[in-house]
């Protein structure tokens with residue numbers, strides 16, 4: 001079969017590598033001059049910054065992708081655990097270092113915030129272990145099939161309980177709720193509309209830890225692109241797909257500025273709202289907004305290695321990440337902010353007790369509008385609007401025959417592990433050549 005993939009972000013590349021390995025002839029189209037989407041890097045002088053992701057949960061997903069499509073990941077790219085996933089600094093001056101991969105470590109850290117809080121935290125995280133196992137089998141690792149899924153999984157996904165409500169009943173201290181909800185608030189979601197079962201990410205973080213690469217995680221995009229060349233995927237960069245061709249209720253190809261390309265199957269790994277023929281399929285979903293990114297090249301202050309993420313809580317959290325690379329005696333940091341005047345970001349950080357102003361030697365600001373244009377949509381995918389979002393987003397298959405959906409806007413959602421899994425789901429749904 002000839003499969004056309006629209007979008008060469010992590011999801012499109014994961015789909016392409018797996019489908020090529022299954023024996024299909026695969027063509028991949030990307031609007032940008034290079035593959036990777038959000039999984040890429042930007043350069044300013046001698047500083048290189050991760051453009052989007054700087055850490056990943058579940059490295060097993062990436063390892064599996066490499067093993068199933070050729071040489072193992074370890075031969076080409078280094079992933080290392082992040083000892084401190086995030087340091088949270090709260091407005092009352094207290095702070096918490098959230099470690100990954102250890103229940104006992106997390107218990108001690110939370111206990112230091114207040115007596116009994118360690119017990120509260122691990123009690124909350126423990127409740128997600130079984131939920132995770134069920135969803136993993138029925139929803140994340142094989143295309144959802146109500147006739148095969150367990151009644152428990154169906155109940156979990158249908159539940160209308162919100163994460164806000166779950167956190168309110170789990171914790172006596174607001175700081176724990178801030179930590180548990182951080183992944184979602186920092187991605188611009190409203191916790192009242194995020195389903196409670198997404199609390200499973202706290203379990204995943206605790207059990208498997210968070211991972212990064214010494215050269216910055218953005219470099220993984222280039223390694224994946226080279227895997228596609230090895231698998232003989234036909235790559236067309238700087239070639240936006242303008243629409244999917246649907247005839248007689250079936251996807252038969254795509255249209256680009258250079259003309260029509262016929263296909264036996266089409267995989268949409270971009271925001272489907274951008275393709276006119278697909279818009280009606282997703283009219284009840286919305287895209288998640290992007291943050292403002294401030295990339296800073298800094299003079300090194302000789303301090304210990306920074307945590308994976310530094311979260312300065314306040315009216316709207318400021319998130320500092322260190323993914324990328326810098327010359328000797330220098331450091332990189334990227335600040336994610338929402339809802340504040342970007343020019344004030346450094347002053348606001350100083351007001352929150354983290355003053356970098358004297359160390360800045362290079363600065364690059366990227367607005368949400370610039371990022372949306374660069375990436376052709378939001379790599380943060382669909383905004384959570386209650387439990388129904390699971391049914392309203394597409395993927396791995398869709399109501400149109402021969403059309404499949406992967407990526408942040410599809411099942412099972414945004415983030416590298418989940419977009420990686422979406423590629424595996426699409427490959428299962430299409431099957432071997």
Ligand SMILES: Cc1cc2nc3c(=O)[nH]c(=O)nc-3n(C[C@H](O)[C@H](O)[C@H](O)COP(=O)(O)OP(=O)(O)OC[C@H]3O[C@@H](n4cnc5c(N)ncnc54)[C@H](O)[C@@H]3O)c2cc1C
Pocket residue numbers: 006007008009010011012029030031032035036037038039051052053054055056057239240241242269270271274290291336374375376377378379380381406407408409413414415416417419
């Ligand atoms: C600031 C930020 C930080 C993040 N941090 C993390 C993190 O630390 N850990 C983590 O796991 N995840 C993180 N994420 C989320 C993660 O990056 C994304 O969920 C994931 O990379 C999305 O991959 P994707 O392939 O679905 O989409 P994208 O990466 O958005 O790729 C889409 C691709 O499609 C192309 N395209 C768009 N329209 C068209 C068209 N019409 N025709 C052809 N090509 C088209 C684009 O050029 C792009 O290459 C972050 C995201 C952002 C924005």
